Amino acid sequence: MSLLDVRGLSLGIAGREELLRDVNLTLEAGEVMGIVGESGSGKTMTALALLGLLPPSMEIRSGTATVEGRTVLEAGARRVHRASGDMTMIFQNPRGALNPTMRVGAQVGRVLRVVRGKTRAEAAAEAVALLRRVGISGAERVAKAYPHQLSGGMCQRVVIAMALAYRPRVLIADEPTTGLDVTVQAQIFELLRELVDETGCGVLFITHDLAAVADMCDRVSVLYGGQLMETATTVEMFEQPKHPYTQFLLESLKPEDQQGEVQAADAGVDFSLPGCRFAHRCPHVFDRCAAFPPLVETNDKHLYSCFLGQEKSLDAAQCSRSV
Amino acid sequence: MTRFLARRLVTTALTLLGIVVVVFFVVRVLPGDAAVLRAGPYADAERLAQVRADYGLDKPLYEQFLSYMGGIFHGDLGTSTVSGGSVASELFSRLPASLEIGLYAVLLACLIGIPMGVLAAAHRGGWLDRIVRLGVIAASSMAMFWLGLLLIYFFFYRLGWFPAPIARLPADVGPPRHVTGLYTLDALLTGQAGLAWTVARSLMLPVLTLTVALVAPVMKIVRQSMIETLGSDYVRTARAMGVPERHILMRDGLRNALLPVVTAIGIVFGYMLGGNIIVETLFAWPGIGRYAYQSIQNNDLEALQGFVILVGVMYVLLNVVIDICYRLIDPRISVGGKARS
Amino acid sequence: MSAEAAAVTGTTASRTNLRSLWGVVREHPMATVGVLLLVLFALAALLGPLFVGDPLKTNPAHALEAPSGHRLFGTDRYGRDVFTRAVVAARLDLVVGIVIAGLATAVGSLIGVAAGYFGGAFDEIVMRVTDIVLAFPGFVLALILVAVLGDSVPNVVVAVAIAYTPYFIRLTRARALAEREREYVDAAALAGNRRWQIAYRHVLPNSLSPAFTQAALVAGWAVLDVAGLAFLGIGIQPPRAEWGVMVAEGANDFLTGAWWTALFPGALIVLLAMGFQLIGDDLQGGEK
Numbered sequence: 001m002s003l004l005d006v007r008g009l010s011l012g013i014a015g016r017e018e019l020l021r022d023v024n025l026t027l028e029a030g031e032v033m034g035i036v037g038e039s040g041s042g043k044t045m046t047a048l049a050l051l052g053l054l055p056p057s058m059e060i061r062s063g064t065a066t067v068e069g070r071t072v073l074e075a076g077a078r079r080v081h082r083a084s085g086d087m088t089m090i091f092q093n094p095r096g097a098l099n100p101t102m103r104v105g106a107q108v109g110r111v112l113r114v115v116r117g118k119t120r121a122e123a124a125a126e127a128v129a130l131l132r133r134v135g136i137s138g139a140e141r142v143a144k145a146y147p148h149q150l151s152g153g154m155c156q157r158v159v160i161a162m163a164l165a166y167r168p169r170v171l172i173a174d175e176p177t178t179g180l181d182v183t184v185q186a187q188i189f190e191l192l193r194e195l196v197d198e199t200g201c202g203v204l205f206i207t208h209d210l211a212a213v214a215d216m217c218d219r220v221s222v223l224y225g226g227q228l229m230e231t232a233t234t235v236e237m238f239e240q241p242k243h244p245y246t247q248f249l250l251e252s253l254k255p256e257d258q259q260g261e262v263q264a265a266d267a268g269v270d271f272s273l274p275g276c277r278f279a280h281r282c283p284h285v286f287d288r289c290a291a292f293p294p295l296v297e298t299n300d301k302h303l304y305s306c307f308l309g310q311e312k313s314l315d316a317a318q319c320s321r322s323v
Numbered sequence: 324m325t326r327f328l329a330r331r332l333v334t335t336a337l338t339l340l341g342i343v344v345v346v347f348f349v350v351r352v353l354p355g356d357a358a359v360l361r362a363g364p365y366a367d368a369e370r371l372a373q374v375r376a377d378y379g380l381d382k383p384l385y386e387q388f389l390s391y392m393g394g395i396f397h398g399d400l401g402t403s404t405v406s407g408g409s410v411a412s413e414l415f416s417r418l419p420a421s422l423e424i425g426l427y428a429v430l431l432a433c434l435i436g437i438p439m440g441v442l443a444a445a446h447r448g449g450w451l452d453r454i455v456r457l458g459v460i461a462a463s464s465m466a467m468f469w470l471g472l473l474l475i476y477f478f479f480y481r482l483g484w485f486p487a488p489i490a491r492l493p494a495d496v497g498p499p500r501h502v503t504g505l506y507t508l509d510a511l512l513t514g515q516a517g518l519a520w521t522v523a524r525s526l527m528l529p530v531l532t533l534t535v536a537l538v539a540p541v542m543k544i545v546r547q548s549m550i551e552t553l554g555s556d557y558v559r560t561a562r563a564m565g566v567p568e569r570h571i572l573m574r575d576g577l578r579n580a581l582l583p584v585v586t587a588i589g590i591v592f593g594y595m596l597g598g599n600i601i602v603e604t605l606f607a608w609p610g611i612g613r614y615a616y617q618s619i620q621n622n623d624l625e626a627l628q629g630f631v632i633l634v635g636v637m638y639v640l641l642n643v644v645i646d647i648c649y650r651l652i653d654p655r656i657s658v659g660g661k662a663r664s
Numbered sequence: 665m666s667a668e669a670a671a672v673t674g675t676t677a678s679r680t681n682l683r684s685l686w687g688v689v690r691e692h693p694m695a696t697v698g699v700l701l702l703v704l705f706a707l708a709a710l711l712g713p714l715f716v717g718d719p720l721k722t723n724p725a726h727a728l729e730a731p732s733g734h735r736l737f738g739t740d741r742y743g744r745d746v747f748t749r750a751v752v753a754a755r756l757d758l759v760v761g762i763v764i765a766g767l768a769t770a771v772g773s774l775i776g777v778a779a780g781y782f783g784g785a786f787d788e789i790v791m792r793v794t795d796i797v798l799a800f801p802g803f804v805l806a807l808i809l810v811a812v813l814g815d816s817v818p819n820v821v822v823a824v825a826i827a828y829t830p831y832f833i834r835l836t837r838a839r840a841l842a843e844r845e846r847e848y849v850d851a852a853a854l855a856g857n858r859r860w861q862i863a864y865r866h867v868l869p870n871s872l873s874p875a876f877t878q879a880a881l882v883a884g885w886a887v888l889d890v891a892g893l894a895f896l897g898i899g900i901q902p903p904r905a906e907w908g909v910m911v912a913e914g915a916n917d918f919l920t921g922a923w924w925t926a927l928f929p930g931a932l933i934v935l936l937a938m939g940f941q942l943i944g945d946d947l948q949g950g951e952k
Contacts, residue, residue, distance in 0.1 A: 051563050056448070089563040096556035099575050100655050101582075107561075110574075115565045146654045159560065166564050334795070341796035349812055460694070460945055463881075464938035466888055468895040469911055469930030472918055480919055597803030601892055615804075616896055619811050631800065631808045639799045 001069055002026040003202045004050075004087075004170045009063030009073070011042075011049055011226075017271040018061060020045055020226040024295060024303075027170060027202040032193070034217035034234070035206045036249075042226040043206045047172045049073060051089055067169055088163050089172040093179065094156035098147035104158045105131070105143025111165040130161040135191060153184035160191060167199070174206045189216055210249070214238065219301065222246050225269035225277030228295070230304040242304040245278045276306070284308055327650065335643050342635040343395060347388055350628050378625075400629035405621045410629035414611055419504025420491055421610030424602065425595045426505075427530045432537035432591060437584065440545025444580075445572055447550060455542055462539035467598055471532040471605040478528060486525050488606040496521055529606040536598045537591050544587040549580040585649050589642045596634045698942025702758075705936055709758045712751035719752040719905035720744065728922045738924035740910075741917055749905040750929050756906050757936060760821060760890050765883035767825040772832020773868065773875050779833065780840025780871070781863040787837075794830035802827035803889055810899045820899035824889050828882050832875050839871035846870075877947040884940030891933045907933045 004027035011020040020042045027033050035043050048054050050065055050073055065073035067086045091097045098107060108130055109123035118126065124143075131139035134157040147155055156176055163171055173192060177185040193216065196203055205216055213220055213234060220237045222229040222245065230243040241247045269277050276282070279289040288307040295303045366374070375381045379390065394401065400410040443455035478484045486493050491506060499509040499518055507526065510519035552558060558575050562568075603612035611630055618626035689696045723743030731738040737746035779790040797805065802824075809823035843849065844867065852862045891908030893899040900906045902913055907929040914925025 053559060053562055088565065089560075091556060091560060091563075093556055097560040099557040099561070099579070101579055101653065102574070110561075110566060110570075111564045114567060114570060148655050162560070162564050337792065338795050338799050341792070342799050345796055346808065349808060456945070457694070460938060460941045464884060464888070464934050464941045466891055466908075466911075466930055466933045466937070468892060468908075469926065469933065472911070472915055472926055472930065475919060476923060480921070593801040597801035600803070600807065600896065604896060615807070619807070619896070619898060624811070627808060627811055631804055634804050635800045638801060 003029045003031075004065065004067055004204070006046075006050070006065045006073075007063055009046065009049065009065065010061040010075075011045055011054070011058055012061050013057050014059045018226070019058075019271055020049075021277075021292065023063070023223070023226075023228045025204075025221055025228070025231070027204060029169075029202055030196060030200045031219065032196060032203040032205050032217045034213040034220040035204055035223060036208065036210065036213055036220055037223035038208065040225075041223040043223055044174055045226075046223075047089055047174055047204065047206060050170075050172065051087060053089075086168065087170040087172065088166045088168040089174060090156070090159045090163050090176050092175040094152055094159050094176075095147060097159050098155055100147055103144055103146060104150065104155075108143075108158065108161045108165050111162050115166055127161070127165070130164050131158065133164065134158075134161045135187070136161075151184075153180050153188065156180065156188055157191070160188075160195070164195065164199075168201055170202050170204065171195075172204045172206065175208070177212070185212075192216070222249065226271065227277040227292075228305055229278065230302075232302040232304075236302055240302075242298060242302065243278075243306050244282050244284050244308065246304075248281075248283075328647070331643060331646060335639060338639050339636055342639065343392060343632055344388075346628055346631050346635070347391055350624055351384065351387070395632075400632060401625040403618075403623055403626045405618070405623045405626070410626050413626070414614065414629055414633050417609055417611045417614050420608060421599050421603065421612055423491075423505045423507065423526065424529050424533060424608065424610065425592075425599055427526065428533035428537055429588070429591055429595055431530060431534045432541050433588075435534070436538045436541025437545050437581075440542045441549055441572070441577055441580070443542070443546045444549030444553060445576070447553075452546075455546065459539045459543045459546075462535050462542075465535055467532055467536050468601045468605055470535055471528070471602060474528050474532060475605070485528050488528065490607060491525055491609060492522065493525070529602050529608055532605070533595065533598050533602050537594055540587060540590055540594065541584070544590075545580060545584055548583040549576055552576050552579045555579075582649065582653055585645055585652065589638075589645045592641055593638055596638060692946050694942050695946030698939045698946070701935055701939030701942070705754055705758050705939065708751055709755035712754055716748040716751045717745065719749040720903055728917060728925070730922075731924050737928040738922070740914055740925045741922075746910070746914075746924060746928055749910055750907065750932055752905040753907050753910065753929065754932070754936075756817070756900070756904075757887055757891065757933065760817070761883040761887040761936065761940065764821055764825045764828065764886035764890070765879045767821065768828040768882060769832050769875050769879045771825070772829040773836045773872060774864075775829075776833040776836030776875075777840045777863055777868045777871055780837035781844055781867050782859070790833060790837075794833050797826070797830045800827075802885075803892065806889055807893060807896075807898060810893060815899055815901050817900055820890055820893060823899075824886050824893075827889075828886065831878060831882070835874045835878060836868075836871045839874055840867050843867045843870050877944065880940050880944030880947055882944075884937040884944060887933060887937045887940065 004025065006023060006025040009020060009023040010018055012018040023042070023046060025033070025035075025046075035046070037043050045054070045058070049058075049060060052073070054060070060073065060075050062075045063073070064071060064075070070086065072086055098104060102110075105124065105127045108127035109118075109120070112118040112123040112126055113120065128139045128143050131143055136142050136154060136157050142150065142154070142158075147158075150158070160176075171192075176192070177188050180188065189212065192203060192205075195201070205213075207213060217234050219231065219233050221231040222237070222243065224245050230237065230241065230246045232240075232242075237246065238250065241250055270280070271277075273279075273290075274292055275290040276293050279285050282289065286307075291307075293305045293307050295305050297303050379387050391401065398411050400414065402408070403410050403413060406413065439455050439458070443452040446452050475488050479487060492498060496518070499506055499515055499522075500513050502509045502512050506522040507519050510516070510522055553571075553576050555575075558571055561571050561575055599610060599612035600615050601612070602608065603610045604616045607613065611633065615627060615630040617623075618630065721744060723739070725743065726735075726739050727741050727743040729735055729739045729743075735745055735747065737750060739745055740749075775790060779787040805827045806820075806823040809826060810820055813819040813823065840863075848866060849862060852866050857865070890899065891906070891911070894901075894906050894908030895912045897912065900909055902909050910929035911926045911933075914922070914929070918926035
């Protein structure tokens with residue numbers, strides 16, 4: 001049994017077209033899984049759905065998600081009761097993620113109180129310890145500060161301390177270093193890695209930065225237009241991408257784009273069409289792409305959603321039969 | 324904070340000066356002869372000359388202004404044309420009556436408006452939200468003088484639940500010993516619970532009328548700022564960290580949503596100071612609003628001018644106090660007086 | 665195309681129009697009620713006076729008659745027909761509300777854009793003056809202006825409009841400050857436009873949307889202010905047919921049982937103000 005198992009997740013704006021279609025993800029304990037895609041590819045939507053934080057206009061059409069076998073998401077339900085400690089999330093824009101009128105120590109302590117049932121005094125003491133744990137020097141002093149008195153990197157450490165207080169089995173990190181200095185980025189990555197090794201939780205690491213993926217992740221899932229394109233170990237993804245979109249993605253950052261950032265979306269995906277979401281940009285598009293491609297498995301840990309390879313194997317099968 | 328205070332003090336002083344200048348010149352420079360307005364339309368030339376001399380209207384304008392300004396610094400707002408008494412003392416003797424209605428109405432508007440605004444925002448798009456939004460529109464479309472009449476008609480004329488709308492007290496009841504000037508408070512302070520109840524009964528209809536006018540902006544601003552707060556990134560983080568919705572509503576939502584509401588109280592007081600003219604006239608309430616109404620009826624420009632200046636000054640000073648409170652409450656505004664986020 | 669086909673496409677076209685109209689109505693139920701209210705008042709204002717008699721005609725023999733099929737809203741203490749007066753007043757109250765909102769929007773936007781776009785000393789002066797005007801509660805300011813200017817409809821309109829102008833100055837100034845930094849302003853300057861041309865041809869049109877939104881709400885408040893002043897005996901004077909005047913005239917009779925004298929005109933004031941408020945609320949984003 002995987003730590004996190006997302007099956008056939010489809011989301012849409014109520015009464016309108018489907019945005020996220022049939023997304024499948026698994027995450028093992030102690031593993032960091034990258035979720036890569038352009039903005040608008042559905043990375044964040046997936047995460048918000050898992051946490052039951054979708055905006056009111058969005059609905060879950062189908063799918064389930066379990067953490068250690070406990071259901072955390074069901075089609076139709078707005079918000080499934082989460083066993084405390086299952087799953088939490090840290091966001092981009094760490095400054096905005098903290099309540100501006102509340103001291104940061106109190107914000108960490110509040111999680112300890114409401115989730116872990118600590119008393120006020122215990123929570124205050126443990127909050128300082130957690131702030132120290134995430135590498136904040138002078139934690140006693142910082143605990144009494146308001147968010148606007150801290151740097152962006154410090155704020156993200158505070159948010160991570162809140163996440164630690166929550167003791168999640170699954171931590172979702174949504175572009176946690178956007179807008180932070182490169183050195184701070186590296187520190188935050190290192191901190192996240194340490195926490196995984198220490199607590200054995202799994203991390204869904206949402207990003208559009210392929211360099212960060214190469215650094216951080218054991219496996220990668222690629223999303224485009226709300227469709228899961230490919231899932232593989234990081235090494236395989238970079239060396240043997242199967243899906244035309246993944247190939248395009250890796251190709252696009254080879255020549256001049258040293259940043260390794262995924263390019264912003266093009267003309268846009270027509271979500272009302274039933275077929276492959278990448279078909280309108282795909283160099284290999286052919287008639288079968290008008291239907292939605294199911295995930296195919298090449299080996300134990302490498303899956304992708306495209307008819308191309310299937311066609312070949314189908315051809316091969318037919319050839320062998322005709323011989 | 325000191326720099327902020329200094330700056331605020333200077334702009335406030337300028338605004339206060341501006342108020343006096345504007346009112347003074349509006350009364351004297353705009354079309355319409357000040358002497359004719361004072362002496363009435365049927366005065367002959369001799370009487371007009373007499374009035375001019377009495378009020379110093381024959382002197383150059385700047386001299387008139389300087390002497391008026393000088394008077395204000397000594398708490399003198401001129402002399403009533405009709406009663407011959409000091410405008411300032413007439414206004415101040417009526418102020419407690421106005422404050423008694425106004426403060427209760429503002430308090431009641433907040434007691435109703437804040438929870439309603441919070442609930443509407445928390446159940447945004449639901450039936451409660453719809454009722455609150457409709458309530459805001461209905462209340463801000465309400466003609467206060469008409470609503471007051473309806474209330475008097477039903478609760479006094481038809482049902483007889485409340486005393487006649489003719490004064491602060493029924494004719495056969497004397498006021499409590501003067502402590503604050505607010506009769507309800509004074510009656511309670513002197514231990515006359517029965518009298519306090521009598522006073523309160525006379526207060527209820529005018530307060531209710533004014534409250535309807537004041538509750539709309541409170542509900543609207545609370546709802547809006549609450550919706551904004553509940554949609555913020557930090558509320559999302561708190562939710563992601565498993566903080567229960569009720570806790571978020573009170574600690575993240577209400578606390579932060581109330582900051583703009585503090586500013587809104589200033590607006591509400593403005594409504595109150597304008598609205599009390601109508602309410603006091605309707606209920607024959609002996610406050611400054613009715614004083615203004617009577618001075619208009621009597622063409623007593625000196626008195627009206629005093630009223631407008633008093634209201635303007637109170638309003639400006641109140642907003643300064645609110646501004647300072649806001650800065651004390653909001654930790655984002657650092658001690659240096661500079662907002663950093 | 666055959667006549668038959670034309671008729672068919674004609675009906676489908678009007679059907680889709682109807683359907684999209686129904687869609688708009690369903691999305692904006694409150695604004696729809698507001699528009700309907702205003703349309704009713706506009707019809708009464710335009711056509712009403714043609715169908716009713718003289719609003720000033722007294723008839724002491726029929727004073728204070730209760731509403732009946734013959735006299736819908738009854739008569740007042742002078743025997744004047746309340747319905748006739750109420751219908752005739754629709755034109756005055758509606759026009760006064762719209763003109764005040766229009767005046768305040770126009771003057772406020774022009775000054776606000778100039779202050780925001782040109783900045784400097786002009787901006788400083790404008791802001792100080794709006795500070796002073798805003799230091800008075802609007803109703804109090806309008807009251808003293810009318811008291812000094814004298815009682816007449818134009819004076820009331822100007823006085824109330826002055827009280828609301830600073831709001832529009834602030835709104836458009838803030839927007840113009842933001843618009844000033846946009847690329848099209850630089851482009852227009854490079855194309856050789858003068859500063860005032862840029863301000864009024866390019867910045868002004870792009871800075872107006874918050875002002876228009878506010879204008880609908882202000883029209884509603886203006887109706888209430890004018891009627892409130894009239895109720896106090898300031899501005900519009902009896903025996904003129906105006907709803908606030910009618911409520912004032914009927915107030916004493918109302919409290920002695922002749923409820924129809926003040927009930928109907930007051931209700932009409934509230935409904936007219938509500939028509940504007942419902943539309944203004946929707947323009948402000950409704951649920952948002």
